[in-house]
Amino acid sequence: MLNRQLYIQRRSILKETIKKGIILFLGNEDSPMNYPDNPYPFRQHSSFLYYFGINRPSLTALIDIDNGLEIIFGDEYSMDDIVWMGNKPTIAELAEKVGVFEVLPTVKLFTILREANAAGRNIEFLPPYRPENKIKLLRLLNIRPDQFNLKASEALVKAVIAQREIKCEEEIAEIDKAVNWSVDMHVAAMQYARPGMKEAEIAAKVTQIALEREGYLSFPVIATIKGEVLHNHYHGNVMKKGQLFLLDCGAETPNGYAGDLTSTFPVSAKFSRKQAEIYQLVLDAHYAAVKMLKPGIAFREVHFEAARVIFDGLKALGITKGNTAEAVSEGAHAMFFPTGLGHMMGLDVHDMEDLGELNVGYNPGETKSTQFGLKSLRLAKELKAGHVLTVEPGIYFIPELIKMWKTEKRFEQFINYNALRPYMNFGGVRIEQDYLITRKSSRLLGRKKPMEIAEIEAIRS
Numbered sequence: 001m002l003n004r005q006l007y008i009q010r011r012s013i014l015k016e017t018i019k020k021g022i023i024l025f026l027g028n029e030d031s032p033m034n035y036p037d038n039p040y041p042f043r044q045h046s047s048f049l050y051y052f053g054i055n056r057p058s059l060t061a062l063i064d065i066d067n068g069l070e071i072i073f074g075d076e077y078s079m080d081d082i083v084w085m086g087n088k089p090t091i092a093e094l095a096e097k098v099g100v101f102e103v104l105p106t107v108k109l110f111t112i113l114r115e116a117n118a119a120g121r122n123i124e125f126l127p128p129y130r131p132e133n134k135i136k137l138l139r140l141l142n143i144r145p146d147q148f149n150l151k152a153s154e155a156l157v158k159a160v161i162a163q164r165e166i167k168c169e170e171e172i173a174e175i176d177k178a179v180n181w182s183v184d185m186h187v188a189a190m191q192y193a194r195p196g197m198k199e200a201e202i203a204a205k206v207t208q209i210a211l212e213r214e215g216y217l218s219f220p221v222i223a224t225i226k227g228e229v230l231h232n233h234y235h236g237n238v239m240k241k242g243q244l245f246l247l248d249c250g251a252e253t254p255n256g257y258a259g260d261l262t263s264t265f266p267v268s269a270k271f272s273r274k275q276a277e278i279y280q281l282v283l284d285a286h287y288a289a290v291k292m293l294k295p296g297i298a299f300r301e302v303h304f305e306a307a308r309v310i311f312d313g314l315k316a317l318g319i320t321k322g323n324t325a326e327a328v329s330e331g332a333h334a335m336f337f338p339t340g341l342g343h344m345m346g347l348d349v350h351d352m353e354d355l356g357e358l359n360v361g362y363n364p365g366e367t368k369s370t371q372f373g374l375k376s377l378r379l380a381k382e383l384k385a386g387h388v389l390t391v392e393p394g395i396y397f398i399p400e401l402i403k404m405w406k407t408e409k410r411f412e413q414f415i416n417y418n419a420l421r422p423y424m425n426f427g428g429v430r431i432e433q434d435y436l437i438t439r440k441s442s443r444l445l446g447r448k449k450p451m452e453i454a455e456i457e458a459i460r461s
């Protein structure tokens with residue numbers, strides 16, 4: 001939990017923006033793995049955490065702006081619960097810590113909402129993403145699951161994003177901590193990995209680091225020799241000399257803030273010449289992007305700059321050819337760099353993605369390109385001081401994609417398909433760090449992780 005004043009202030013800003021009616025925040029429920037008493041680790045709804053801070057399942061919060069009420073609904077643990085889980089603070093005790101002084105049993109929520117509904121009052125809620133909360137909305141407001149997106153409040157979504165996207169000092173301190181733990185995870189993996197180990201051993205090592213600090217993972221670990229598979233969660237391969245290893249993982253602090261880093265390092269002590277060339281190119285793209293970060297610049301432009309650096313660099317290696325600006329605007333670079341350059345980060349590793357990628361990453365009225373590559377750009381709009389985002393350019397050699405484009409003769413004016421033959425088993429390189437947009441430029445979140453070739457080889461040997 002952060003300090004009480006912060007939660008009070010956040011809710012007061014929200015009330016000023018929404019002005020009237022009722023705002024409903026549905027907290028998350030425990031989610032069963034295979035039977036109800038065996039749940040996944042509990043993760044609270046991030047917007048619930050942001051305004052109400054209580055990390056406990058089965059709570060609902062209501063703000064009645066017209067009547068100046070803030071209420072948390074939930075049921076205190078019974079003696080049976082206490083026997084199994086031990087004594088825990090009451091909901092009322094927790095609520096007081098976030099400046100809420102009215103706590104009612106869940107059953108009262110039905111009465112209050114029924115009356116509000118009957119009186120024709122506005123009830124605003126965020127679009128639900130978990131089935132339990134969809135059922136709650138059906139029961140509480142009689143909204144059918146196929147109507148959630150129509151009935152969820154656009155005004156509330158916009159207000160929440162406007163607040164959550166600008167991180168305050170306390171949040172930045174949390175994110176710095178999450179990123180520092182993430183750096184610990186990555187350094188540990190670089191020190192630990194040896195030829196002959198299974199990918200799973202690296203996944204276990206980084207998970208251990210997060211758990212030891214009483215944190216958790218901010219998303220499932222990617223630890224793979226097949227770095228060209230963007231979200232590869234298979235950990236069964238044995239690591240061999242001469243291969244590249246890609247590690248994308250981050251820690252989450254107990255308060256729910258995320259870190260998200262990617263490192264690529266050789267399984268051998270040193271990069272091969274070909275690996276070093278591609279790695280350095282991704283590093284150049286990373287630095288070129290970071291250099292541009294400042295308030296006012298559209299992240300789409302930063303993305304394009306990284307794409308140009310990658311395309312130019314590949315040209316120097318004989319892999320691409322032709323006019324760089326044209327190639328990038330037509331999307332030829334996406335053969336190698338099919339992802340977006342980065343995304344917002346905060347209480348979620350892809351911050352607020354449950355509120356809609358377009359709402360978070362694009363200006364009102366803007367649509368997302370359908371072009372291959374650009375359609376995966378999650379963040380495109382102008383940056384503001386207080387934004388926290390990732391920068392994660394990459395170069396991937398995806399054999400299936402290369403074969404398909406080659407057969408289709410796609411972008412033959414920009415890609416030397418013959419030059420790609422030696423890269424079919426190369427894998428992929430991604431280099432990711434997290435940044436805060438400051439008043440004039442940006443600053444790295446957390447401490448610097450080993451990124452230069454010499455730094456990585458020093459650790460690997």
Ligand SMILES: [Mn+2]
Binds near residue numbers: 260392432
């Ligand atoms: Mn990321």
